[in-house]
Amino acid sequence: MEESMTEVVLKLYRLGKWKEIVEKYHDHKDRNKLLWVFPSEDNFEFLKECLKEFKCKGVASVGCGSGLLEWMLQKATGISVTGIEVDGAWWHCKYAPPTFIPLIVTSPQLNENVLLELGNKDNAILFCYFNNRSAFENYLKHFCGPVLVIIGPDQGKGVYTEPGPFEKILGWELYKWREVRQSKDFLSVYFRRVEVDS
Numbered sequence: 001m002e003e004s005m006t007e008v009v010l011k012l013y014r015l016g017k018w019k020e021i022v023e024k025y026h027d028h029k030d031r032n033k034l035l036w037v038f039p040s041e042d043n044f045e046f047l048k049e050c051l052k053e054f055k056c057k058g059v060a061s062v063g064c065g066s067g068l069l070e071w072m073l074q075k076a077t078g079i080s081v082t083g084i085e086v087d088g089a090w091w092h093c094k095y096a097p098p099t100f101i102p103l104i105v106t107s108p109q110l111n112e113n114v115l116l117e118l119g120n121k122d123n124a125i126l127f128c129y130f131n132n133r134s135a136f137e138n139y140l141k142h143f144c145g146p147v148l149v150i151i152g153p154d155q156g157k158g159v160y161t162e163p164g165p166f167e168k169i170l171g172w173e174l175y176k177w178r179e180v181r182q183s184k185d186f187l188s189v190y191f192r193r194v195e196v197d198s
């Protein structure tokens with residue numbers, strides 16, 4: 001019997017072959033079971049450069065799901081990535097897809113270990129295909145780091161996320177962005193605005 005996408009991805013994961021995963025599966029019909037967006041090697045390089053410019057030493061990825069993106073980001077950049085999830089019951093149950101990094105499971109009120117991640121001034125925060133506006137705002141309220149990354153669809157894709165990749169976000173300035181191949185999915189990097197006293 002032919003192996004499923006998940007089975008092959010797991011094999012490649014165990015071999016550390018993240019480049020093969022993004023090349024082979026970025027447009028596979030079952031890809032959303034594991035991850036909504038498969039950035040290209042160039043996209044990962046772009047993120048690495050941005051994180052370096054702002055001297056980020058870690059990334060806290062909120063709503064990480066399976067953690068496949070987070071594992072690949074870690075491999076591609078050498079920067080440590082933690083994954084935060086509210087739906088621990090699903091991601092740890094026997095019917096769920098595999099998880100690729102240990103998840104930090106939180107309640108919507110945010111547990112202490114999540115607040116520690118958010119309070120780390122060397123961290124960037126990342127939301128990929130996040131879908132909860134009020135939770136997004138709550139995470140940002142507690143976040144102390146210099147960089148915000150949003151990955152999601154632009155208008156015209158017919159899919160909506162909260163937040164989208166080109167929103168005006170109070171206190172943040174859009175710095176650079178890249179399209180993921182020609183998918184109408186974008187990676188947007190924001191930096192924290194410095195308030196100047198008058």
Ligand SMILES: C[S@@+](CC[C@H](N)C(=O)[O-])C[C@H]1O[C@@H](n2cnc3c(N)ncnc32)[C@H](O)[C@@H]1O
Nearest residue numbers: 035036063064065084085086087128129132135
């Ligand atoms: C559409 S999925 C995207 C998953 C993954 N980032 C991806 O791109 O494949 C949105 C995820 O956000 C999680 N989520 C929703 N509200 C959350 C919250 N308040 N804190 C953490 N995760 C949350 C959901 O459980 C779900 O796994």
